[in-house]
Amino acid sequence: MDFQLSDEQLQLKKTVREFAEREIAPNVMKWDEPGTFPLETIKELGKLGLMGTIFPTEYGGAGMGYVEYVTAIEELSRVDGSVGIIVAAHTSLCSNHIFVAGNEDQRRKYIPQLASGEFIGAWGLTEPGAGSDAGGARCSAVRRRNTWVLNGTKTFITNGHYSDLAVVVAVTDKTAHTHGLSAFVVEKGTKGFRSGKKENKLGLRASDTSELIFEDCEIPAENLLGHEGEGFIDAMKVLDGGRISIAALGLGMAQGAYESALNYSKERKQFGKPISDFQAIAFKLADMATEIDAARLLTHRAAAMKDAGMKTTLESSMAKLYTSEVAVRCANECVQIHGGYGFIKDYPAEKFYRDVKLCTIGEGTSEIQRLVIARQILKD
C-alpha cells in the first residue's frame, strides 16, 4: 500500500495551490458577500486543464484520474469552497454523465468544450418536490417525432445560471417510477429553456445555485443521453463519483479551516503565551488534524478504487459522509479557536463555518449517505 502521492500528483497539488493562493485567495471575500460568480477564474482553470481533469486527452481532458481530481478539488476548496463546488459540479456531474452514459458522438461533441472550460456545465436532478427522493421527479420529457419536449423545473442546480449546457433528468414513463427516468442534454439558448431564481445562500455564495425552467422546451431526439428509462440508474452511477467530489470539497475546507486555526493559535497570545500552548486549544487542533487525515484516506481510497475501475457506491458514500461531518466539526472549532475574531469577517473562520454546511446536504444528505451505506453492508 502506498499512502504517498506520486511526484506527478505532488506537482499538480503545488500547481493548484499556487493558482489558488495567487488568483483566488485575494478575491474570496470580494466574491462572497455579493455572490459574484468567478467566471474569469473558472475560464483560467479551464486553460490549465482543471475543468476536465478526469477525461482522456483525446476528448480534450488532462488524462488524469480521480486521485488527481480530488487533489485539485481539495486545493481549490482549501482557499474557496465556491470554486471547488463549481468545478466539481461541472466535472463529475455534468461532464461525467455525458462521458459515462453518452454515445461516441455525444462525447466528441460536448466533452472537449466542457474540458477546456469553454462551456460550463450544470446537472439537473433535484426538483422542488424531489430531493432525496429523486425518483419522485415530475419534470417530464415527451417524445414528439424527432424531438423530445421537456416541461418542468429543476431546483438547487449548481452553475445553473452560468451553464452553457445542462444534463437534465426527466420522466419519460410515469408508470415506471425510477425506471421511467431518462437523461437529456439541453444547450443554453434552446427555446423554452431558461434559468430561474438564483438562490441567496448561507455559504458558498460565489457559486451559483439556480432553478432550471423548461416550458415546452423542444430538443433533438439525439440529445437523449444513454438509454431511455436508464437516466436514474446512470445518475446514481454519476453520483458515486460526485460524492467523492463533495468529500474532496469538504476535505479542502476542513484543511483550510484547520490551517487557519493553527496559525491563529500560534499568533494569538493570552495570559502571556500563544493560545496553542494551552492544552484546551492544542487538543482541538490534534483532533482536527487526526480527523482530517482519516477523511483524506477515505477520500483517496474511494478515488483510487474509482481509478481502478471498481464499484465505489459504499466507499464514496463513506468518504462523503465522514468528510463532510469532519468539515463541519473543523469549521466549528476553527471559529471557536478564533474566539471573537472567528465571528467577524476579517478572518476566514466565519466563511468556512458557513460554507462547510453544504457538504452534509448536497449530493445526498448525511442521512441519505447512511442509508446508502446501510443498504450496501446489509444487502448480503
Add this chain to the structure above:
Amino acid sequence: MEILVCVRRVPDTSENEIQLSSAGNDIERDDLVYSVNEPDNYAVEEAIQIAANAGGNVTVVTVGSEEDEEVLRREMAMGANQGVLLSDDAFAGSDGKGIATILKALVQKGHYDLVLTGTQAEDGGAQVGGMLAALLDYPFASLVNAITVLDGGKLKISREIEGGNREMSEIDLPCVLSIQTGINEPRYVGMRGIRQVASVEIPTFGTSDLGVDPASVGTAGAKVKRTDYFMPVLGKGAEILQGSQEEIIDQLIELMKAKGGLN
C-alpha cells in the same frame, strides 16, 4: 536560439515558518516545503517567450540532488524543452563560485547563445550570474527587466535603476543575464504539461561528465563559509500597531499625518 536557464530549489517562505536549527548555523530543514526560486521562474518564462517569438530551445538546469529534479520538471511542464540535473557528492557545500564553476562546465559542454538566471536566489546572495559570466568571459547584465532580440547576434535589454529610471543597453550574444521579477507574468503550469513531463528522463551529470575538478567545487573548493545564522532581535524604532484591522488603519493614517507623509 539556444537558451539555458539556471534555476534553484529553495524553501518556500509562503508555505513554511522558517526556524533556526538547534546547532544555530542553518535553518531547520526537516519537513520544509520547497519551490522553485521565484526570480528563476521569471527567467524561465522570459526564455519560453523568446524561444516562441524568435525560435529556439530552452534548457533548464539546476545544481543539486535528486530531490531538486522536482523544480526542473515544474519548469519543463511550464514550457522549457528539457532539463539537466548537475549532481555529484563533490558539489555539496559549494559557495557561489563553486556553483558558477559547475555551471560553466555545462555551458562549455553545450552551445548556448543565452544564459539566464534569476536576479538572486531567495536563500542566496545574487552571486552566480555575474561569476558565471566572468568565468566564461561572457558579457553580463544584471537586474534585466526587458529583452528584445535584435539582428546580428545582439539583444536590447533594459534595467530599472534607482529612482525608477530605465537604462537601455545593447549586449552581444552569447551573454549571461540575471532577470528581474516583474519582467513578465509567469504562466501557471497546466495539467497537460505536468502529465507530459512526468516520465521524461532528465540527464544527470557529475564531475567526470563535466570535466570539473572535484577540488575546485563543493566544500573542498569553497572559500566562503557560513559561520552563523540567526534572526536579528527586534530593534528599537519599530512600533507594532495593535487592535482590529480598522483601528490599525486609523492609527496608521494618524501616524502618517503626524510624520508629514499624508496631508
